[in-house]
Amino acid sequence: MSKNRQLLFLAFLAVFASACKTKQYSKNNKQIEKNAKKENPNPISYTTLSYIDAFKAIAIEEMNKYGIPASITLAQGIIESGSGNSDLAKYANNHFGIKCTSDWKGKAYYRDDDNRNDCFRVYKDPRESYKDHSEFLKRKRYAGLFELDKNDYRNWAIGLKNAGYATNPKYPELLINLIDKYQLYQYDQSESEREKLAREDKVFKEINANIPNEKKLYTPVNVAPKDPPSSLENGKYHTVSQGDTLYKISQLYKISVDELKNLNQLPDNNIKIGQKLLVVK
Numbered sequence: 001m002s003k004n005r006q007l008l009f010l011a012f013l014a015v016f017a018s019a020c021k022t023k024q025y026s027k028n029n030k031q032i033e034k035n036a037k038k039e040n041p042n043p044i045s046y047t048t049l050s051y052i053d054a055f056k057a058i059a060i061e062e063m064n065k066y067g068i069p070a071s072i073t074l075a076q077g078i079i080e081s082g083s084g085n086s087d088l089a090k091y092a093n094n095h096f097g098i099k100c101t102s103d104w105k106g107k108a109y110y111r112d113d114d115n116r117n118d119c120f121r122v123y124k125d126p127r128e129s130y131k132d133h134s135e136f137l138k139r140k141r142y143a144g145l146f147e148l149d150k151n152d153y154r155n156w157a158i159g160l161k162n163a164g165y166a167t168n169p170k171y172p173e174l175l176i177n178l179i180d181k182y183q184l185y186q187y188d189q190s191e192s193e194r195e196k197l198a199r200e201d202k203v204f205k206e207i208n209a210n211i212p213n214e215k216k217l218y219t220p221v222n223v224a225p226k227d228p229p230s231s232l233e234n235g236k237y238h239t240v241s242q243g244d245t246l247y248k249i250s251q252l253y254k255i256s257v258d259e260l261k262n263l264n265q266l267p268d269n270n271i272k273i274g275q276k277l278l279v280v281k
Helices: 003-039 048-066 070-081 087-092 126-137 140-147 153-162 171-181 184-188 191-209 246-253 257-263
Strands: 108-111 118-121 237-239 276-278
Touching (some): 003 087, 048 126, 070 126, 070 184, 087 108, 087 118, 153 184, 171 184, 257 276
Antiparallel strands (some): 237 276
């Protein structure tokens, strides 16, 4: 056989092998998708807000265990999974685009990424994906990130890019913009603060529930005016700044979170930067 024929034959074998692998990968994916649909015939179609609400608890849990800011984890999940709506998230429960490695023993899902038919990990449920994300960041290349304060989400975002987590030069900007837009930094407060906040809310709700309406401890008042007096020397209003939470504000002015919410007719604990809150009756 001539050299040219040999090269043509080898090229044919390579094309044939590639076609066989592609067919195998497609068959594998269809089986993964079939199993996913069987286990969850009515998958949730998330909005970004409903995604945050669904996964903030596990992000906080992982933060308290490893020190990775919950805001960073949630923002990465939103970007990498399309707020939980990508095929990889729906069928493989993979919310962070984590690929197979030589030590991966689980199932795989294939799709084109950096290379054709890249191998991605398949998890039993999204919680496993969040836990594996934490394990993934425990690698030596990300060690410097854990020297940062867990509230320093900006440097975490920059550090992830510098450590090679993503190739997109705007990756830190994408993370930071998401965190700021959806106030994800509120989930970076310590576990003890969150527990105290929850206890306060529960206690005051129980107290109010047992008191006749006309004798409620805290009754809603009109919302603070849009343009309150510019002179704040009496401390009647507090302008929300980055990192503020209702708990922090309540501690600053020595009032309860529940009273603060009632004073401003807040339906929940969400507040926005620049918002002016009435803090003294």
